[in-house]
């Protein structure tokens with residue numbers, strides 16, 4: 197993409213309404229525009245990151261054996277009357293009446309609808325296990341929408357629902373979700389710690405929240421800091437292997453890590469003092485096992501291998517896709533702007549032409565752009581007729597992890613500069629070497 201032809205409405209001034217750094221940078225980098233309290237348009241740069249996060253979530257869910265579908269945002273109120281949640285949900289639910297005076301709602305989540313789909317089509321244990329998920333907009337009329345996309349009213353969520361014949365199979369589904377979530381967050385450059393949570397309105401006895409440590413997080417967290425060093429890495433996971441998947445979950449949930457809702461000071465105090473930490477975290481996901489809560493109330497029954505009709509065992513599992521942009525920025529920025537992890541960056545690399553209109557500079561930049569494209573990498577090429585300082589400031593603000601800078605002096609010696617946004621370190625090399633270097637970095641992502 198050539199910046200001169202792109203739509204990147206960067207703000208020079210700090211927007212007064214933004215209280216935390218991620219909100220400030222998302223507005224300044226022209227990623228989002230607020231349309232109403234807690235409701236945003238996703239401008240091109242923000243939309244690119246949102247799509248990359250969605251892609252990672254899809255890939256890891258499919259890898260775990262989960263099946264994508266798409267349910268609507270609007271739902272009939274009657275479905276929610278069956279589960280009893282139409283009245284329970286309260287003011288967070290946006291209720292709508294259509295022209296036929298039918299009561300509808302903008303879905304805050306989809307347990308009822310997925311249970312309805314399931315009961316319409318599945319009758320036998322032979323069709324299980326089954327996990328269906330979608331990535332769809334939700335609406336919750338939050339009392340205090342704030343911090344930009346972190347606590348929106350309209351927000352994008354991945355929500356998945358498992359259907360299993362018995363408790364053991366459902367707990368395996370729970371574990372699959374935990375592992376696939378850990379892998380998803382790691383690919384986004386995040387450390388998200390599974391913490392035992394209280395169950396809340398969805399109900400159920402087994403639930404973990406995934407928290408990204410950040411000063412600006414809304415949850416107070418208590419943890420053994422050795423938990424932050426755990427990494428899934430590239431290990432090969434067989435999602436059908438119950439023992440292996442359960443072992444990974446055990447590895448990530450044995451050290452103490454809890455939110456204030458489940459915190460137990462007595463247990464916490466047994467952690468060696470140098471590892472005992474209190475901090476704040478951003479909830480980027482949550483998994484629940486809730487058994488037959490919805491299948492009983494909504495009549496989602498299956499015939500088991502003894503010929504009996506039993507309510508199906510279920511769980512639901514969510515990732516805050518749009519909130520993740522904020523969480524990633526909170527975890528990865530400096531005073532100049534965002535620092536995107538390679539896994540989610542809107543463009544892999546920026547090209548800065550130090551002297552637009554100089555034939556050697558223009559030709560070198562165009563050549564780099566083309567060579568990167570041939571390797572499947574779409575660079576953001578700053579071809580505007582701007583001062584070098586302004587170009588660098590824009591690149592630093594929007595946070596592309598790598599920059600290639602071409603100027604008349606370097607090109608006279610046959611070199612361009614490759615700069616890491618994270619370390620600020622630059623290295624001179626030939627155009628070919630620069631393109632190879634960037635391609636090599638992204639080969640792993």
Ligand code: ATP
Pocket residue numbers: 305336338345346347348349350351353479480481482514515516517518519
């Ligand atoms: P919170 O405690 O932050 O209100 P929640 O526990 O009510 O969230 P869940 O029902 O667990 O939310 O939804 C799954 C995920 O969706 C959450 O872990 C979070 O990442 C995201 N999410 C929930 N509410 C919002 C919101 N208002 N804006 C953006 N993302 C949200």
Ligand code: MG
Pocket residue numbers: 405479481482
């Ligand atoms: Mg939650």
